[in-house]
Amino acid sequence: MVTTSQNAHETNDFNRSAPVTLHESMENNVTTALKDDKAGNGGNNGHSNDDHGNNGHGHETKTVTIIVNSIPKVLPKGKYLVSDLKRLVGIPADYEMDQVKDGILTPLLDTDEIHIKDGDEFIGQVKTGGSS
């Protein structure tokens, strides 16, 4: 499970005598990713990253911040099945999920696979409304 590996990774990454909160460590990773992007290497620091953002050294897990129902969520960079993404960000499995692209709602299927990027926005909600 992605969140478990993230936590395990952070335990290895930081000085155990000076624990860093999950939130702080995630923010550090997001900052690093942004710096890499500005350097023009698309977030890759020159080492081969896998789909979960591991850089091959075991020192860093790259994360991205996405927006789900107006709330920022930090996740490891990578590809996700929509059904997995819903579970990770707390959207119930039977809810619909849409991605907002250039102000347009794009419905996602549970079986779709998406590569999340910093700033991607999603809306999850129960289907509601009907003709009367």
Next chain:
Amino acid sequence: MIELGKVATLHSLCPDAKLVEENGQQFIHLPALKIPVGTQTKTREALLCPSRHSGYLTRLFFNEKIDERRTIAGVAVNWSAHSILSRTWYTWSWQGVSADLPLLQMLVAHVKAFK
């Protein structure tokens, strides 16, 4: 009453969304709302009414009808015209979108009718 800060949650769908009011009833003005209609996208000026209006829990009004969509869920689209803020706006019969929903989900629940 809708707080100004909550209107900002709509900016991803309409960057210039702002709160307006008429006779104590609040609306959110959406100058250029993009509406997926089948495989196309239509843009309309819109007003979201986040509270009860004309017998509905919440409503979304457009400056023009969306003629491309003749039926929704197998039912003919039943457009009606309303005068709000000294202008004519059009809405359709779409019930059950709760005023308790966050604004973003409320707007999406209306917009997705046309998908």
